Amino acid sequence: MRLNVLLLACLAAALSSAVVLSAPHMWSKLILTHHWPNTFCSMEKCHLNISYWAVHGLWPDKGIDCNSSWHFNSSQIEDLLPDMKKSWPDLLDPSSSSFWKYEWHKHGTCAAKAASLNSQYKYFSKALELYHKVDLNSILKKYDIVPSEKYYTYSQIEGVIENVYGIKPKIQCAHPSKNADAQILGQIEICFDADFALLDCEKRVTVGTFSKGGFGDQRDVAKGSGFIVCDHNIPIYYPSHP
Numbered sequence: 001m002r003l004n005v006l007l008l009a010c011l012a013a014a015l016s017s018a019v020v021l022s023a024p025h026m027w028s029k030l031i032l033t034h035h036w037p038n039t040f041c042s043m044e045k046c047h048l049n050i051s052y053w054a055v056h057g058l059w060p061d062k063g064i065d066c067n068s069s070w071h072f073n074s075s076q077i078e079d080l081l082p083d084m085k086k087s088w089p090d091l092l093d094p095s096s097s098s099f100w101k102y103e104w105h106k107h108g109t110c111a112a113k114a115a116s117l118n119s120q121y122k123y124f125s126k127a128l129e130l131y132h133k134v135d136l137n138s139i140l141k142k143y144d145i146v147p148s149e150k151y152y153t154y155s156q157i158e159g160v161i162e163n164v165y166g167i168k169p170k171i172q173c174a175h176p177s178k179n180a181d182a183q184i185l186g187q188i189e190i191c192f193d194a195d196f197a198l199l200d201c202e203k204r205v206t207v208g209t210f211s212k213g214g215f216g217d218q219r220d221v222a223k224g225s226g227f228i229v230c231d232h233n234i235p236i237y238y239p240s241h242p
Contacts, residue, residue: 026113027060029199030192031170032130035227037091038147038239039174039186043226046091051147051240052137055088056187057103058127063110070109072101076120083128100124114194126196134190139164147240151182154232167191170201172227173236182237186227 033056037048074097077084090099108123117123143160145152154171161169169190173183191201230236 027062027110028194029061029203030111030130030194030196031057031059031061031201032127032134032190032192033057033059033187034131034136034190035091035187036185036238037089038241039184040091042184042239043174044092048089048091048094050089050091053140053188054091055127055131057107058111058123058130059107060111060113063113064106066110066113068105068109070105070112072097072104073120074100077124080121080124080128084124087128087131088124116194116196130190130192130196134165136161136188136190145238147238149240151235151237152185154230154234154236157185157188157236161188161190165190165198167198168200168202171230173230174226175228175231182235183230185230185236185238 034053035056037046037050037052037054040046041048074081084100085094088100090096093099104120104123108117108120111117111123112119117126140146140157140160143164145157145160157171158169161167167190169188171185172187172189174186175183189201191199191203193199
């Protein structure tokens with residue numbers, strides 16, 4: 001009897017440890033990343049006439065390439081493809097699905113750890129739903145933040161988004177050179193919690209016994225694209241042409 005009690009106690013401790021250890025592997029924040037095609041194409045030499053903010057990705061704040069055996073299959077999102085091609089285009093190769101495949105493998109398979117996103121259809125349809133819900137293009141235009149030759153301040157752009165959505169975004173820019181007069185607006189991230197409610201992008205989120213802040217791997221994603229968080233003290237150029 002005593003041995004059984006000890007075994008049960010050990011089992012309970014092991015299960016408890018397993019729960020604690022697994023907690024950090026579950027994401028707590030989703031980052032809906034919009035990129036500005038004119039800035040992207042000025043850096044990558046693409047030639048698309050897209051004059052609206054497009055989806056770059058829907059990124060959980062934890063994990064990259066979580067399930068390499070879960071292959072992308074465009075037939076599973078066939079009815080989403082018209083909207084995907086418009087709202088989430090591959091700026092380098094518009095006729096290809098390789099960009100969506102990349103985003104699914106790198107980020108979708110990690111987002112899929114949540115039951116609400118545990119299929120390709122759920123992941124891509126939710127990204128499109130959030131993109132249209134935020135409607136960044138209309139909001140910026142409504143408050144006269146439009147592509148032009150004039151410069152904006154960081155606080156002007158952040159202020160519009162914060163006023164409308166009630167949260168702070170993450171605004172990223174390209175920096176052409178150290179001595180440039182302005183930085184170039186490139187990406188805007190809008191964040192959500194696990195229930196898809198809007199969230200401050202720098203807000204700390206607690207998962208189990210772990211508290212997290214910032215984006216971890218997503219900072220590297222931004223650097224890889226050539227964008228970093230905009231300098232609050234340097235004017236921002238919002239280009240109308242690549």
